[in-house]
Amino acid sequence: MKTSAPSSSIEDYVKVIYSFTEWQDKPITSSQLAQRLGVANSSVSEMVRKLKEQGLVDHKPYSAITLTDDGIRLALSMVRRHRLIETYLVQELGYSWDEVHDEAEHLEHAVSDTFIERMAEKLGNPLRDPHGDPIPAADGSVKMPPAHRLSELDEGHTGKITRISDENPDLLRYLSAEEIDLDANVEVVGRKPFGGPLVVRIGSGDVRREFDLADEITSALWVHSETAHAGCRLPVL
Structure with a gap:
């Protein structure tokens, strides 16, 4: 008997569960899942x-809530689809990075595996x-860069911006307007007193600029x- 496709x-559920834990070890709760999906707690309980x-x-x-091996396999497949589509929309169709999430949400369910793999090759x-989120390989392996939230770094720390959360389109538009992008050099100068913003320098050489950045x-x-050394999550067999 042929098993029907999910x-x-x-x-969507397994993808959100996976994405919540991708950059942290803390598992997702039902209320957090409901908030991320924009549905009632009762709907989450049933699903x-x-x-x-x-x-x-x-x-x-x-x-x-934690994913089983089968859940991880399905989630990685959907994450690969979503992020490849986002990349295609930006690189080939001229979308801005704050526009692509909702488009990818619709398209990821409609296209075939063949389409996705040809898109990846293209x-x-x-x-x-x-x-900056890693795109899982076709075999399910994921290469995670060694990275920490900027908010967690001490004064004097230097590095490169390797990931920018796409949860808030308004924040992405702000960063774009300020020309704060992936791979930009960053140095933590310190924090303003009394719980004030974090002061950072972003850029290289003579084009470094100083910003007072809020916790958000x-x-x-x-x-x-x-x-640090990049880690690689192996596929679930």
């Missing part, structure tokens, strides 16, 4: 039950999307440490 709702029945998540009442099999911004910027 619904777009199931694909998580279905996901558990299909062997895609592990979950006990009042506890966090793009030269990129390793990251326009926001520094929490969305991830900085690559030159002294």
Whole structure:
């Protein structure tokens, strides 16, 4: 008997669960999942039950939600689709990086695996999307750069911006207007007193500029440490 393909709702759920834990170890809760998907807590409870029945998540009442091996496989497939589409929209169709998320959300469910792999070949099999998030390889492996939130770094730390969260389109537009982009050099100068903004220098040589950045911004910027080594998550077999 042929197994039916998962619904777009199931694909969205596992992708969000995976993405929440991609840059941190803390698992997602039902309320956080509801907030990210913009649905009621009751809807999440019902869908998580279905996901558990299909062997895609592990979950006990009042506890966090984690993906099983099968759930991770499906999530990585959807993350690959989403990020390749975002990259194609920016590189080939001239979209700005604050426009691509919603477009990719619609397209990722509509195109075939063949289309995705030909798109990847057309793009030269990129390793990251326009926001710096790693694009899983076709075999499910993911190369994660060594990076930390800018908000967590001490005075004097230097590195390069390697990831910018795409959760807030307004924040992306602000960063674009200020020409703060991926791979920009960054140096932490210090923090203004009494819980003030973080002062950083961004740029290279004579074109370095100083910014006072609020916590909402520094929490969305991830900085690559030159002294660390990139890790590679292996595919789930």
